[in-house]
Amino acid sequence: MHILTKKTFAFCALLLGPFIAAQAFAAQTQAPYEDAAHRLLAKGLAEQGAFKALEKITAVGPRLTGSPQAAAAVAATMDLMRSLGFDDVHAEPTEVEHWVRGAKEEARAVSALAGTVPLSACSLGGSIGTPAAGLSAEVFEVRSFDELRQAGDKAKGKIVFFNRPWDQTFLDTFAGYGPAVQARDRGAAEAAKAGGIAALVRSATTSLDDFPHTGLMHYEPGTVQVPAAALSTRAADRLSDLLKLDPAARVYLWMNCRNEPPVISYNVVGQITGSEKPHEVIVLGGHLDSWDLGTGAHDDGAGCAQAVEAVRLIKDLGLAPKRSVRAVMFMDEEFGGAGGRDYAKAERRKSEKHIAALESDRGGFRPLGFGLGSAKNYPKFQKWEPLLQSIGLFWLRPGGGGLDISFLAESGTVVGGPVPDSQRYFDVHHSARDVIDAVNSRELELGAVAMALVAYILAQEGT
Amino acid sequence: MHILTKKTFAFCALLLGPFIAAQAFAAQTQAPYEDAAHRLLAKGLAEQGAFKALEKITAVGPRLTGSPQAAAAVAATMDLMRSLGFDDVHAEPTEVEHWVRGAKEEARAVSALAGTVPLSACSLGGSIGTPAAGLSAEVFEVRSFDELRQAGDKAKGKIVFFNRPWDQTFLDTFAGYGPAVQARDRGAAEAAKAGGIAALVRSATTSLDDFPHTGLMHYEPGTVQVPAAALSTRAADRLSDLLKLDPAARVYLWMNCRNEPPVISYNVVGQITGSEKPHEVIVLGGHLDSWDLGTGAHDDGAGCAQAVEAVRLIKDLGLAPKRSVRAVMFMDEEFGGAGGRDYAKAERRKSEKHIAALESDRGGFRPLGFGLGSAKNYPKFQKWEPLLQSIGLFWLRPGGGGLDISFLAESGTVVGGPVPDSQRYFDVHHSARDVIDAVNSRELELGAVAMALVAYILAQEGT
Numbered sequence: 001m002h003i004l005t006k007k008t009f010a011f012c013a014l015l016l017g018p019f020i021a022a023q024a025f026a027a028q029t030q031a032p033y034e035d036a037a038h039r040l041l042a043k044g045l046a047e048q049g050a051f052k053a054l055e056k057i058t059a060v061g062p063r064l065t066g067s068p069q070a071a072a073a074v075a076a077t078m079d080l081m082r083s084l085g086f087d088d089v090h091a092e093p094t095e096v097e098h099w100v101r102g103a104k105e106e107a108r109a110v111s112a113l114a115g116t117v118p119l120s121a122c123s124l125g126g127s128i129g130t131p132a133a134g135l136s137a138e139v140f141e142v143r144s145f146d147e148l149r150q151a152g153d154k155a156k157g158k159i160v161f162f163n164r165p166w167d168q169t170f171l172d173t174f175a176g177y178g179p180a181v182q183a184r185d186r187g188a189a190e191a192a193k194a195g196g197i198a199a200l201v202r203s204a205t206t207s208l209d210d211f212p213h214t215g216l217m218h219y220e221p222g223t224v225q226v227p228a229a230a231l232s233t234r235a236a237d238r239l240s241d242l243l244k245l246d247p248a249a250r251v252y253l254w255m256n257c258r259n260e261p262p263v264i265s266y267n268v269v270g271q272i273t274g275s276e277k278p279h280e281v282i283v284l285g286g287h288l289d290s291w292d293l294g295t296g297a298h299d300d301g302a303g304c305a306q307a308v309e310a311v312r313l314i315k316d317l318g319l320a321p322k323r324s325v326r327a328v329m330f331m332d333e334e335f336g337g338a339g340g341r342d343y344a345k346a347e348r349r350k351s352e353k354h355i356a357a358l359e360s361d362r363g364g365f366r367p368l369g370f371g372l373g374s375a376k377n378y379p380k381f382q383k384w385e386p387l388l389q390s391i392g393l394f395w396l397r398p399g400g401g402g403l404d405i406s407f408l409a410e411s412g413t414v415v416g417g418p419v420p421d422s423q424r425y426f427d428v429h430h431s432a433r434d435v436i437d438a439v440n441s442r443e444l445e446l447g448a449v450a451m452a453l454v455a456y457i458l459a460q461e462g463t
Numbered sequence: 464m465h466i467l468t469k470k471t472f473a474f475c476a477l478l479l480g481p482f483i484a485a486q487a488f489a490a491q492t493q494a495p496y497e498d499a500a501h502r503l504l505a506k507g508l509a510e511q512g513a514f515k516a517l518e519k520i521t522a523v524g525p526r527l528t529g530s531p532q533a534a535a536a537v538a539a540t541m542d543l544m545r546s547l548g549f550d551d552v553h554a555e556p557t558e559v560e561h562w563v564r565g566a567k568e569e570a571r572a573v574s575a576l577a578g579t580v581p582l583s584a585c586s587l588g589g590s591i592g593t594p595a596a597g598l599s600a601e602v603f604e605v606r607s608f609d610e611l612r613q614a615g616d617k618a619k620g621k622i623v624f625f626n627r628p629w630d631q632t633f634l635d636t637f638a639g640y641g642p643a644v645q646a647r648d649r650g651a652a653e654a655a656k657a658g659g660i661a662a663l664v665r666s667a668t669t670s671l672d673d674f675p676h677t678g679l680m681h682y683e684p685g686t687v688q689v690p691a692a693a694l695s696t697r698a699a700d701r702l703s704d705l706l707k708l709d710p711a712a713r714v715y716l717w718m719n720c721r722n723e724p725p726v727i728s729y730n731v732v733g734q735i736t737g738s739e740k741p742h743e744v745i746v747l748g749g750h751l752d753s754w755d756l757g758t759g760a761h762d763d764g765a766g767c768a769q770a771v772e773a774v775r776l777i778k779d780l781g782l783a784p785k786r787s788v789r790a791v792m793f794m795d796e797e798f799g800g801a802g803g804r805d806y807a808k809a810e811r812r813k814s815e816k817h818i819a820a821l822e823s824d825r826g827g828f829r830p831l832g833f834g835l836g837s838a839k840n841y842p843k844f845q846k847w848e849p850l851l852q853s854i855g856l857f858w859l860r861p862g863g864g865g866l867d868i869s870f871l872a873e874s875g876t877v878v879g880g881p882v883p884d885s886q887r888y889f890d891v892h893h894s895a896r897d898v899i900d901a902v903n904s905r906e907l908e909l910g911a912v913a914m915a916l917v918a919y920i921l922a923q924e925g926t
Binding site: 041042045046048168169170171173206366368391392394421423424427440442443446 | 504505508509511631632633634636669829831854855857884886887890903905906909
């Protein structure tokens with residue numbers, strides 16, 4: 001479109017109408033927070049501090065649990081919180097897994113008919129490597145575990161290739177992730193049970209491209225451990241096409257990833273101390289560790305940046321919450337959640353009461369809604385929905401949250417978090433595309449503003 | 464986030480709940496269309512034909528009105544419609560402006576104190592060029608026309624630099640575009656009135672980067688014509704900083720753009736012919752011309768691709784609409800709307816009745832709502848809102864549309880269109896960033912599905 005006409009002005013006014021209407025409604029029922037919502041939104045969009053925080057977090061590079069960069073991110077986020085004037089900035093230890101990708105990971109297919117075809121591949125987190133000289137074998141392609149189980153010994157001695165395409169038909173892409181990710185998680189175990197010598201898994205992504213997507217895999221106790229790698233979706237298509245042409249084609253695979261002993265890492269904590277009930281805490285969290293192919297900008301630098309920004313906005317607006325509002329950068333979400341688990345059971349928690357915890361771990365995209373509480377306690381929160389609508393969200397419903405705060409939920413803390421649009425998340429998730437260029441500053445900020453508003457209301461009203 | 468747990472499954476079910484609820488509501492009141500909505504969404508997301516159409520449209524390159532590439536896009540979209548089996552595919556002539564950027568456009572600042580500073584710049588559409596040898600002058604920086612008018616003769620003989628930053632505080636970025644774009648539109652005229660010899664304008668964009676954003680400018684009759692160019696936002700900041708250090712710094716500017724005589728171009732038209740009332744038409748439109756720094760992927764390749772895809776979905780699902788559903792690729796939106804104007808008054812229209820026209824010209828982003836009709840006739844449409852909610856939109860309200868279909872509205876056609884999230888639009892708008900890599904296939908498709916559903920209901924129900 002080219003230029004703003006009078007007609008367009010009228011249309012904009014129309015679009016903004018519902019927000020104004022929502023604010024009018026809020027004025028009647030939620031008067032104390034209407035002004036706070038407006039100020040949080042205006043300051044957030046004017047300053048866009050979440051993106052500045054994200055620049056600092058991603059500047060250290062990929063933050064694989066247990067890595068030197070993860071340690072650098074601990075130092076960087078402590079510096080960031082101190083520079084913003086947060087209270088009680090400190091790090092809390094947690095013992096985390098330490099998997100190392102290693103320098104070499106390479107896959108190629110070789111066919112007497114079609115020659116050599118390079119395949120974009122990456123080792124899956126937790127996988128063992130191949131022998132130093134690599135391995136090679138024919139390939140057995142399946143769509144499902146059932147198909148593999150029914151194949152008898154056809155997979156024996158072969159590389160099992162799980163090539164189940166992502167089901168695009170779900171409006172919410174998270175509904176497609178579950179079926180798509182099974183082979184990444186358990187493909188190596190299933191391959192080994194069928195006599196396979198390695199697992200190649202089509203990347204769990206909504207995108208058709210040449211970027212492999214990594215992620216955690218698990219071996220099963222009592223099952224032989226075989227190497228597991230993801231192929232980019234284009235490489236998976238290429239290999240599948242090649243196997244139709246030449247079923248005897250072989251794949252060559254080199255991976256020198258390895259599991260090393262656990263290391264001590266840290267959760268990073270900072271807050272605004274509550275003016276009336278300082279020991280009652282609302283946690284705002286994201287996870288500081290990331291995968292290592294990109295720089296974890298959406299997953300979950302975004303959540304960390306939003307948590308820090310939400311606390312900054314409340315602080316710099318002088319909103320003076322009655323209860324403490326705390327940002328926590330959890331370590332080790334991607335390898336199982338050690339940081340969240342250790343945070344919940346740390347000695348310091350005994351003198352605190354965590355009334356609520358909000359986590360953002362679905363990417364820094366435009367927030368569409370906010371999940372909060374359970375079906376049981378949601379009715380208490382429902383009345384705040386118009387306030388969220390006044391800052392551009394469409395709904396407040398039970399649900400939400402993330403792995404890191406689920407350990408707090410076990411002892412009664414109300415959990416929740418923003419729910420952003422999911423269309424783009426799995427394009428970048430766990431791949432080299434998850435970098436700061438994939439993050440829009442305004443979208444990121446709107447999530448921070450939503451977290452700030454909900455945290456502030458909870459800090460004043462309790463749960 | 465790392466893996467789908469039972470908890471996440473429960474959460475997804477929760478998120479999908481409202482869509483299921485919306486569908487249940489639809490089943491009671493909108494039974495004939497509930498199934499169509501579901502099938503349009505499932506087929507659209509499974510096949511994502513909008514992105515395939517967009518690949519064909521952007522493959523011809525930038526489609527500046529009157530350019531050879533715009534002519535190539537006419538041929539390409541006719542081929543596309545024919546390959547999809549549309550009825551009555553044809554082109555309708557329209558006389559359009561023909562502005563040519565020329566090979567050279569360059570700007571730099573030179574300061575005795577700071578040396579030479581290159582400035583990312585681009586000529587504005589419709590601008591005259593500089594003399595062949597370029598021009599150079601001191602710079603007079605202002606924020607507004609008022610500031611310039613009050614400056615007396617301080618701008619005389621200088622380059623007037625309009626450096627008004629975009630107001631980020633509006634939730635809907637279209638509300639920020641109006642104030643930001645004034646200097647692009649009328650800066651040259653105001654500069655000339657103040658005795659200036661050229662206008663440099665801060666790009667109208669939400670992004671801070673090194674990409675200049677072009678767009679149409681207008682001279683005023685009776686006012687001297689001076690060259691006008693946009694600076695990238697970073698270049699504008701750089702120049703402003705330099706002028707604080709050295710007010711005597713000069714800018715050197717070379718532009719060999721020029722206006723040439725009008726040329727004959729075409730709107731491209733294709734349809735599914737209605738089974739009962741073939742002469743009653745619902746138009747689905749986008750504009751085929753674009754700016755020339757990128758390939759006009761969002762503006763407005765997206766709208767064209769969505770219009771074609773919406774017709775394809777209705778056709779390939781065998782929905783057999785009662786009235787004709789027509790895709791129109793309008794030419795020359797960016798230089799004033801000749802295509803839309805000529806379409807509305809073409810001889811062929813006399814035997815047709817255009818009951819509704821829907822245009823997508825706000826980028827191929829996730830649709831949040833749909834505008835349709837006026838405050839007066841909207842009550843007739845309101846009942847369809849749950850159907851739109853069943854495909855992921857949040858509202859149906861009066862409003863919407865675009866320049867090209869506004870000429871139809873003048874004779875009573877109901878107009879409307881999808882309203883996508885606006886956070887990212889002005890990052891790419893009219894710049895080299897507006898390329899297909901900036902478009903997410905799923906988001907684009909959701910807009911096409913929404914257009915298809917509304918068009919289909921209108922084709923069955925009338926207005």
